[in-house]
Amino acid sequence: MEKQELLYEGKAKKIYATDEQDVLWVAYKNEATAFNGQKKAEISGKAQLNNQISSLLFSMLHEQGITTHFVKQLSDHEQAVKKVEIVPLEVVVRNATAGSLAKRIGVEEGIRFEQPIVELYYKDDALGDPLILAEHAIFLKAATQEEIDSLKAQALQINEILSKFFKDKDIFLVDFKLEFGRTSQGDIILADEISPDTCRFWDVHTNEKLDKDVFRRDLGGLTEAYEKILQRIGG
Numbered sequence: 001m002e003k004q005e006l007l008y009e010g011k012a013k014k015i016y017a018t019d020e021q022d023v024l025w026v027a028y029k030n031e032a033t034a035f036n037g038q039k040k041a042e043i044s045g046k047a048q049l050n051n052q053i054s055s056l057l058f059s060m061l062h063e064q065g066i067t068t069h070f071v072k073q074l075s076d077h078e079q080a081v082k083k084v085e086i087v088p089l090e091v092v093v094r095n096a097t098a099g100s101l102a103k104r105i106g107v108e109e110g111i112r113f114e115q116p117i118v119e120l121y122y123k124d125d126a127l128g129d130p131l132i133l134a135e136h137a138i139f140l141k142a143a144t145q146e147e148i149d150s151l152k153a154q155a156l157q158i159n160e161i162l163s164k165f166f167k168d169k170d171i172f173l174v175d176f177k178l179e180f181g182r183t184s185q186g187d188i189i190l191a192d193e194i195s196p197d198t199c200r201f202w203d204v205h206t207n208e209k210l211d212k213d214v215f216r217r218d219l220g221g222l223t224e225a226y227e228k229i230l231q232r233i234g235g
């Protein structure tokens with residue numbers, strides 16, 4: 001497979017066309033951003049860590065019966081994925097209070113829910129990716145009711161698989177963000193990445209944060225935290 005023209009550059013990844021129809025070439029970047037791009041840093045090694053962690057998790061999810069856009073890892077910082085039309089919704093699954101939710105409803109972090117909560121955020125940088133209702137997403141034509149039902153059900157299934165996987169590694173999966181895409185056949189499948197950039201991981205014994213909160217809150221070295229995740233999941 002051959003890498004062709006750059007199609008899109010986001011905060012964390014560059015996406016290229018390939019000589020294969022329906023396959024894209026993803027190159028992870030070392031740039032770390034937080035607070036809608038207001039905080040930025042170049043962190044050597046981050047691209048490799050996220051690519052390896054995400055490749056490993058997508059392969060594991062595939063083995064567990066989840067359909068995803070992941071095709072294969074191409075190099076330490078690159079992977080091939082199926083071309084999909086990204087649904088402009090960030091799907092956040094929460095197992096405990098943390099981050100923006102703890103702030104919004106005025107509670108401390110770390111209170112576990114009896115049932116996971118699924119939230120939808122509208123992907124729009126100018127609006128700051130606001131939290132929206134499914135009804136708003138349908139009004140905005142971001143997705144249909146059927147698509148929202150499908151992505152919410154998949155998000156909960158993925159949460160069950162990931163929570164158990166990480167629990168076995170002494171990590172509590174506090175919350176995470178997923179993105180989904182439409183295939184040319186009209187199916188809704190898991191896309192984007194799953195990494196310490198998009199999840200909150202807490203050590204079950206020490207509560208040490210092993211995710212992007214280390215960068216957001218200046219808690220220490222980001223690569224050291226991400227390396228611990230990669231090591232624990234067997235990378």
Ligand code: C5P
Nearest residue numbers: 098099100101175176177197198199200
């Ligand atoms: O900031 P908030 O608490 O809403 O984030 C919930 C989860 O979604 C966290 O794991 C965070 O890393 C992830 N997230 C993300 N990309 C965003 C917003 C949140 O990966 N744009």
